[in-house]
Amino acid sequence: MNAINPHISSQFDADLEEIRSLVMSMGGLVEQQFDSALRALLENNVELGQAAASGDYQVNNHEVEIDQRVIDTIAIRQPTANDLRFLFTTVKVVGDLERIGDKAEKIGRLALAIQPLMNGYSFAADLHSMSVMVQKMLHDALDAFARMDADAAMTIKNTDKEVNATYRLVLADLMKHMSDNPNTLDLSMDILWCLRSIERVGDHVTNICEYIVFLVKGKDVRHTTRDDMMTEITE
Amino acid sequence: MNAINPHISSQFDADLEEIRSLVMSMGGLVEQQFDSALRALLENNVELGQAAASGDYQVNNHEVEIDQRVIDTIAIRQPTANDLRFLFTTVKVVGDLERIGDKAEKIGRLALAIQPLMNGYSFAADLHSMSVMVQKMLHDALDAFARMDADAAMTIKNTDKEVNATYRLVLADLMKHMSDNPNTLDLSMDILWCLRSIERVGDHVTNICEYIVFLVKGKDVRHTTRDDMMTEITE
Numbered sequence: 001m002n003a004i005n006p007h008i009s010s011q012f013d014a015d016l017e018e019i020r021s022l023v024m025s026m027g028g029l030v031e032q033q034f035d036s037a038l039r040a041l042l043e044n045n046v047e048l049g050q051a052a053a054s055g056d057y058q059v060n061n062h063e064v065e066i067d068q069r070v071i072d073t074i075a076i077r078q079p080t081a082n083d084l085r086f087l088f089t090t091v092k093v094v095g096d097l098e099r100i101g102d103k104a105e106k107i108g109r110l111a112l113a114i115q116p117l118m119n120g121y122s123f124a125a126d127l128h129s130m131s132v133m134v135q136k137m138l139h140d141a142l143d144a145f146a147r148m149d150a151d152a153a154m155t156i157k158n159t160d161k162e163v164n165a166t167y168r169l170v171l172a173d174l175m176k177h178m179s180d181n182p183n184t185l186d187l188s189m190d191i192l193w194c195l196r197s198i199e200r201v202g203d204h205v206t207n208i209c210e211y212i213v214f215l216v217k218g219k220d221v222r223h224t225t226r227d228d229m230m231t232e233i234t235e
Numbered sequence: 236m237n238a239i240n241p242h243i244s245s246q247f248d249a250d251l252e253e254i255r256s257l258v259m260s261m262g263g264l265v266e267q268q269f270d271s272a273l274r275a276l277l278e279n280n281v282e283l284g285q286a287a288a289s290g291d292y293q294v295n296n297h298e299v300e301i302d303q304r305v306i307d308t309i310a311i312r313q314p315t316a317n318d319l320r321f322l323f324t325t326v327k328v329v330g331d332l333e334r335i336g337d338k339a340e341k342i343g344r345l346a347l348a349i350q351p352l353m354n355g356y357s358f359a360a361d362l363h364s365m366s367v368m369v370q371k372m373l374h375d376a377l378d379a380f381a382r383m384d385a386d387a388a389m390t391i392k393n394t395d396k397e398v399n400a401t402y403r404l405v406l407a408d409l410m411k412h413m414s415d416n417p418n419t420l421d422l423s424m425d426i427l428w429c430l431r432s433i434e435r436v437g438d439h440v441t442n443i444c445e446y447i448v449f450l451v452k453g454k455d456v457r458h459t460t461r462d463d464m465m466t467e468i469t470e
Contacts, residue, residue: 074309075316084306088326095330140237175424179417185410 012077016086019031019069020146023090023097024061027142030097033059033104034138034201038131040111041118041194052108058103066094091214093145096204100138101199103204110190118191123173127195130166133159134198137205145208152215153209164201170195247375249313251307251321255381258332261297262377265332268294268339269373269436273366275346276429278355287343288423294336301329324450328380331439333447334371338432338439345425346362358403358408368394369433374439380443385451388444389411405430 033052070087073079079087118124137156144152156191174195178188268287305322307312314322353359364388372391399421410429413423 068325071316071319073316075319078313079307079310081310084310086308088302091323091326092330095327174418178413179420182414182417185414187408 004060006230009077012073012079014057015069015073015077016083018026019066019073019087019090020064022066022069023094024142026059026066026097026144027057027095027145028102029059029062031135032140033108033139034135037104037107038135038198040108042112042124042128044112044115044118047149052111052185053103054114056101056105059098060177063094067091075209085215085218089211092211093208096207100166100201100218101202103201107194107197110194114187114190114194119176121173123170123177123191125211126173127191127198129196130163130170131198133166134202134205135164137202141205141208144212145220148212148216150213153212153216156208157209157213160202160206167199167202200210217224244312247305247318249312250304250308250312251318253302254291254308254322254325257297257301257304258329259377259381259418261294261301261329261332262380264290264294264297265336265339266373266377268343268372269370270367271371272339272342274347275343275350275435277363277366281348283346284343284346287339287346291299291336291340294333298329298333302326308345311345319330320453324446328443331442335436337461338436342429342432345429348423349422351422356408356412358405358412358452361401361408361434362426365398365405365430366433368398368401369437369440372398372437376440376447379447383447386446388447389449392441392444392448395437395441398434402434402437404432422469449453449459 033055034054035046036045037052039045040052070091074084074087077083137159140152140156142160143149144156171192174191178185181188268290269282271280271290272287275287276282305326309319309322312318371396375387375391378384379391405425409423409426413420416423
């Protein structure tokens with residue numbers, strides 16, 4: 001059932017419900033993959049690192065299937081403008097979820113090599129707190145999507161500023177470390193890619209939140225702030 | 236007029252044609268922005284760097300407008316499955332074009348600071364040839380989209396392997412430079428972000444090519460190769 005616009009056609013409701021639950025199932029997979037990747041990175045868990053690095057095909061399959069379902073549903077059911085907005089937003093959300101899966105895959109793959117450098121370094125604590133923030137953003141955004149809660153989505157979107165601030169702190173620390181230890185530059189670069197991937201997950205979650213606001217309020221909040229630009233400047 | 240499936244309704248043809256020309260106009264803007272960014276980076280052109288860094292709002296406005304037009308067209312015209320595929324693909328292509336614009340903005344912004352390090356360094360020539368390759372990929376992909384040429388799209392997609400190989404060369408050179416010159420790490424990092432952005436533009440062009448193949452052949456070629464993964468491993 002579509003919360004925004006209930007239908008007379010119960011078959012159409014069933015289609016939408018099925019798409020929605022495919023998105024939630026994909027969201028659950030991505031959350032789990034990201035969690036495994038972060039635990040591999042922060043807790044030196046070899047098995048979880050491998051799981052994060054190899055589980056991405058399931059996420060990708062979900063994306064392809066949901067996209068196809070959306071096209072089929074539009075073709076067969078000729079939805080109203082409101083339902084179209086839901087389907088359209090779904091495709092966008094799924095695209096960002098797929099990209100979060102890519103980042104998790106990458107972190108999982110790099111995590112194990114990085115361990116020698118992670119233990120005891122000054123940036124480890126900040127990286128940890130940044131990871132926890134982004135993980136909570138992802139969880140809350142999926143929850144906001146399930147409940148179509150635009151206010152929650154706006155709150156989550158604002159959290160990304162804090163993530164970006166922490167990102168800049170860790171980056172500055174890491175660069176100092178690189179400068180002082182040119183002999184371990186390879187490992188530092190791997191940490192850099194992980195750090196950057198976690199920050200990008202925050203950006204994708206922000207996109208998802210913007211789609212939720214667009215869907216519920218009919219207002220396109222993409223490209224309306226300069227915050228992203230500020231983040232990039234400081235890189 | 237839609238090349239794949241001509242319509243009885245001439246108004247619908249006009250809608251599709253208008254969407255298609257908006258995409259081409261957005262593509263032209265993105266191409267110009269990326270060209271300005273690369274010339275700022277490679278030829279030390281201050282004005283073009285500023286143009287690339289400040290022109291992104293036009294690209295973003297195009298994205299928002301095209302998305303809305305697609306929703307309106309589907310809602311009013313109830314398109315067939317073939318036309319839906321075209322509209323659906325358009326939304327995906329536009330999303331990747333928008334991200335290419337983001338990269339161009341970033342390169343344009345960083346380019347000017349980097350100049351002191353760019354002149355005479357070993358990686359400059361490879362970075363230049365990589366830039367030329369990616370720029371050609373973008374141009375050819377827009378052309379393939381305009382002509383709905385799936386064979387051309389496959390050829391362009393394959394070029395990305397060469398881009399990735401050159402990326403790895405430049406990255407290795409740059410890391411050696413970083414290791415030897417820890418005192419200019421800030422500048423090296425800016426080059427790294429530019430290098431990475433150019434490589435990512437290649438990935439977005441590859442996505443666009445996959446959408447063209449999907450549209451023309453009805454075959455989803457996303458997530459079918461491990462090439463992306465190989466790229467990431469070597470980072």
